[in-house]
Amino acid sequence: LISPGLITAALIERSLNHLLLQSPGATEALRRHAGRSVRFDLTLAQYDCRIADDGCFSEAVVDAPDAIIRPTPALVARLPFFGREALRHAEYSGDPALLATLDRVFKQLNWDVEADLAPLVGDIAAHRLHALGRDTLAGIAHTFSAFGRNASEYMVEEAELMARGVDVARFNHAVDVLADDAARLDARLRLLESRQPLQDAHPRIA
Amino acid sequence: MDKTTHFGYKQVAESEKAAKVAEVFHSVAAQYDLMNDLMSAGLHRLWKRFAVAQAGLRPGMKVLDVAGGTADLTRLFLKEVGETGTVLLTDINFSMLREGRDRMLNEGWTPPTVQCDGERLPFPDNYFNCVSVAFGLRNMTHKDQALAEMNRVLKPGGRLLVLEFSKVWKPLEPAYDLYSFKLLPLMGKLIARDAASYQYLAESIRMHPGQEELKTMMETAGFAKVSYHNLTAGVVALHKGFKV
Numbered sequence: 232l233i234s235p236g237l238i239t240a241a242l243i244e245r246s247l248n249h250l251l252l253q254s255p256g257a258t259e260a261l262r263r264h265a266g267r268s269v270r271f272d273l274t275l276a277q278y279d280c281r282i283a284d285d286g287c288f289s290e291a292v293v294d295a296p297d298a299i300i301r302p303t304p305a306l307v308a309r310l311p312f313f314g315r316e317a318l319r320h321a322e323y324s325g326d327p328a329l330l331a332t333l334d335r336v337f338k339q340l341n342w343d344v345e346a347d348l349a350p351l352v353g354d355i356a357a358h359r360l361h362a363l364g365r366d367t368l369a370g371i372a373h374t375f376s377a378f379g380r381n382a383s384e385y386m387v388e389e390a391e392l393m394a395r396g397v398d399v400a401r402f403n404h405a406v407d408v409l410a411d412d413a414a415r416l417d418a419r420l421r422l423l424e425s426r427q428p429l430q431d432a433h434p435r436i437a
Numbered sequence: 438m439d440k441t442t443h444f445g446y447k448q449v450a451e452s453e454k455a456a457k458v459a460e461v462f463h464s465v466a467a468q469y470d471l472m473n474d475l476m477s478a479g480l481h482r483l484w485k486r487f488a489v490a491q492a493g494l495r496p497g498m499k500v501l502d503v504a505g506g507t508a509d510l511t512r513l514f515l516k517e518v519g520e521t522g523t524v525l526l527t528d529i530n531f532s533m534l535r536e537g538r539d540r541m542l543n544e545g546w547t548p549p550t551v552q553c554d555g556e557r558l559p560f561p562d563n564y565f566n567c568v569s570v571a572f573g574l575r576n577m578t579h580k581d582q583a584l585a586e587m588n589r590v591l592k593p594g595g596r597l598l599v600l601e602f603s604k605v606w607k608p609l610e611p612a613y614d615l616y617s618f619k620l621l622p623l624m625g626k627l628i629a630r631d632a633a634s635y636q637y638l639a640e641s642i643r644m645h646p647g648q649e650e651l652k653t654m655m656e657t658a659g660f661a662k663v664s665y666h667n668l669t670a671g672v673v674a675l676h677k678g679f680k681v
Binding site for chain 1: 490491493495497594596661662664665666675677679681
């Protein structure tokens with residue numbers, strides 16, 4: 232009874248266009264590529280669109296898209312905490328000029344949460360809710376980061392399940408030195424072996 | 438002899454169906470919104486909002502609301518397209534159109550309203566970004582012709598939204614039948630003083646093509662990437678297609 236494609240497509244279209252219209256210069260940059268097609272490949276769903284004359288995305292029927300954007304799991308995991316920074320974890324392919332514009336536009340997208348909340352709850356409540364949400368996300372990010380640091384410290388220092396980076400680098404350097412020494416020794420031995428018959432032919436007389 | 442078509446469960450001459458449908462809507466126009474709220478327990482408002490959310494409208498766009506009746510969708514579309522956009526409210530039935538126009542005027546909207554037949558739209562080719570028909574296609578005599586007309590007036594890349602009663606989820610059918618054929622006419626009799634019109638409503642829903650049939654009809658009319666979404670277990674389905 233459920234076809235998620237229809238809802239997903241509408242959600243992506245509305246969200247993207249909303250962000251584009253909130254970010255100064257975004258639609259102007261995309262307007263230069265009006266008529267070009269973009270595919271957002273979300274693995275479970277696929278959203279095909281064209282860049283409309285007003286610089287917004289419009290769902291469309293597309294056979295061969297000019298650009299394909301494939302978000303990775305890393306992007307989805309990082310998006311709530313790192314925002315635009317996480318966008319570099321998407322995979323881009325297609326027309327370089329269009330991709331360059333899309334990359335630039337996506338990096339400058341800015342969601343003005345406060346402006347969206349204000350008509351619903353009023354200016355002051357919107358400001359406070361936004362601050363609360365921002366602090367909560369920052370707190371969650373800090374908690375995860377601290378947890379990761381503690382876990383790695385335990386595994387390295389206490390349980391000795393993992394080696395420290397500096398120790399691994401030192402070990403790798405020692406392996407490189409040993410490999411070089413072994414190679415030199417091998418070369419020297421081969422040289423000595425090649426001289427052996429000459430010494431046998433003319434034994435030295437005391 | 439004139440070809441026949443269905444009017445609810447009855448067979449009537451094709452030339453008579455429009456007049457008979459008109460009679461129904463003349464009769465129910467005044468109580469239409471109240472009855473919609475009562476019959477659907479207010480759900481029709483959510484269905485319409487869902488349809489508008491699928492329209493992908495932005496300020497400046499042109500929208501045609503076919504069989505728009507009391508302008509529920511038109512008013513939602515107007516908020517999306519802003520002052521720079523255009524929404525045309527049309528209906529074949531003057532009583533319904535008058536209700537819709539008056540409601541909009543009372544709320545401060547003044548969009549153009551046009552009384553016209555959905556099967557012969559008096560608009561140029563490739564003109565609208567979006568065409569919608571909500572609970573109207575069911576009553577049209579030549580649905581294929583109406584869909585072809587909607588395709589004609591859409592711009593390439595434009596989308597058609599068809600919100601219509603559909604085939605309900607099988608396990609719910611007995612309860613839905615009981616509601617449609619017993620309760621609906623009774624409500625019509627008590628509130629709108631017109632049981633026959635609501636009997637027609639129930640019958641016309643059963644005669645309307647199901648989800649897959651309508652999807653095929655839209656594809657035959659030239660729409661691409663046609664998809665649908667069942668609402669309230671298939672009581673209503675929203676079909677969306679694109680002109681290529």
